[in-house]
Amino acid sequence: MTKNIDWGNLSFVYQPTDYRVTAKWQDGEWSELELTTDPQVHISECAGVLQYAQTVFEGLKAYRTEDGKVVTFRPDLNAKRLVDSAKRLAIPVVPEEMFMKALDMLVKANEEWVPPYGSGASLYVRPFIYGSGPIIGVAPSPEYEFRMMCMPVGPYFKEGVKPIVIKVSDFDRAAPHGTGNIKAGLNYAMSLYAGELAHEEGFAENMYLDAGSRTYVEETGGANFIFITKDGKVVTPKSKSDSILPSVTRRSLMIVAKDILGMETEQREVPFSEVPEFTECGLCGTAAVISPVGKIYDHGKEIAFPSGMEEMGPTIKKLYDTLTGIQMGTVPAPEGWIHEIK
Numbered sequence: 001m002t003k004n005i006d007w008g009n010l011s012f013v014y015q016p017t018d019y020r021v022t023a024k025w026q027d028g029e030w031s032e033l034e035l036t037t038d039p040q041v042h043i044s045e046c047a048g049v050l051q052y053a054q055t056v057f058e059g060l061k062a063y064r065t066e067d068g069k070v071v072t073f074r075p076d077l078n079a080k081r082l083v084d085s086a087k088r089l090a091i092p093v094v095p096e097e098m099f100m101k102a103l104d105m106l107v108k109a110n111e112e113w114v115p116p117y118g119s120g121a122s123l124y125v126r127p128f129i130y131g132s133g134p135i136i137g138v139a140p141s142p143e144y145e146f147r148m149m150c151m152p153v154g155p156y157f158k159e160g161v162k163p164i165v166i167k168v169s170d171f172d173r174a175a176p177h178g179t180g181n182i183k184a185g186l187n188y189a190m191s192l193y194a195g196e197l198a199h200e201e202g203f204a205e206n207m208y209l210d211a212g213s214r215t216y217v218e219e220t221g222g223a224n225f226i227f228i229t230k231d232g233k234v235v236t237p238k239s240k241s242d243s244i245l246p247s248v249t250r251r252s253l254m255i256v257a258k259d260i261l262g263m264e265t266e267q268r269e270v271p272f273s274e275v276p277e278f279t280e281c282g283l284c285g286t287a288a289v290i291s292p293v294g295k296i297y298d299h300g301k302e303i304a305f306p307s308g309m310e311e312m313g314p315t316i317k318k319l320y321d322t323l324t325g326i327q328m329g330t331v332p333a334p335e336g337w338i339h340e341i342k
Contacts, residue, residue, distance in 0.1 A: 010154030048131020048141025163294030180243030
């Protein structure tokens with residue numbers, strides 16, 4: 001059974017579902033996971049999340065496959081990344097087993113909200129941890145809450161996948177050896193002003209260069225880059241100062257490229273001066289899987305990729321079709337990539 005919803009007209013916006021999962025950290029340990037129908041959180045006005053932005057989060061999706069199963073895609077990687085993010089911000093770690101149990105509880109309780117196969121929609125899952133206890137001195141919060149919520153969302157590209165135009169930002173996304181490699185709320189807060197400025201100027205996103213030398217490609221405000229060379233190699237940027245978020249989608253695409261499609265792959269530092277030499281460019285992340293990039297503007301100069309502005313380039317489309325096929329159950333998945341909700 002599914003909810004009586006116009007699945008084809010969903011947007012990527014918040015919509016509360018019936019249940020969410022919660023646990024509290026008090027006196028040095030996590031409480032048992034609980035399902036709650038209350039979408040509101042109740043915290044001190046002096047909570048660590050409000051005073052010092054002490055929060056980390058994840059994002060993943062649940063799908064209904066052709067044979068009716070409800071599955072998630074590589075959630076173990078989200079669990080591991082949440083651990084890394086929490087450690088970096090002095091937040092108590094949610095063990096991977098606890099994460100996976102919460103995921104099963106949440107999706108099972110909200111199974112009627114999982115869109116039907118073929119609708120193009122999915123159930124977006126947002127796990128997060130935040131400092132809920134009062135703290136005024138600069139120190140970690142004394143108490144925390146772990147919550148996992150979900151909501152049905154429509155396809156990222158409602159009118160079909162069209163290449164976007166982005167710009168080289170004058171702002172830095174993350175400091176060298178800072179927090180760029182974790183999924184912390186503060187990183188996204190830092191990108192909001194630059195993102196809004198780019199939108200006002202008519203661009204879909206920013207390309208951030210490394211903060212140290214501003215000569216190497218890093219990522220956008222919420223996605224990793226992949227490039228295709230003239231000889232068909234798949235290249236993704238690597239950071240000298242470890243300031244690029246390890247995207248689950250990007251890591252999966254690189255495996256798909258090498259092990260399933262037989263392409264040559266390379267993760268390395270990518271000088272911005274090399275970008276005009278690539279034939280295709282894409283932004284990869286949970287929401288869209290791959291957003292093709294048609295043009296990049298660099299302070300009055302235009303980089304136009306040969307793949308054009310009408311559709312995805314052929315190599316990126318092959319990667320996109322294969323990965324989404326794995327997620328939806330129409331393409332055989334590597335072992336351990338698909339977690340069925342039971």
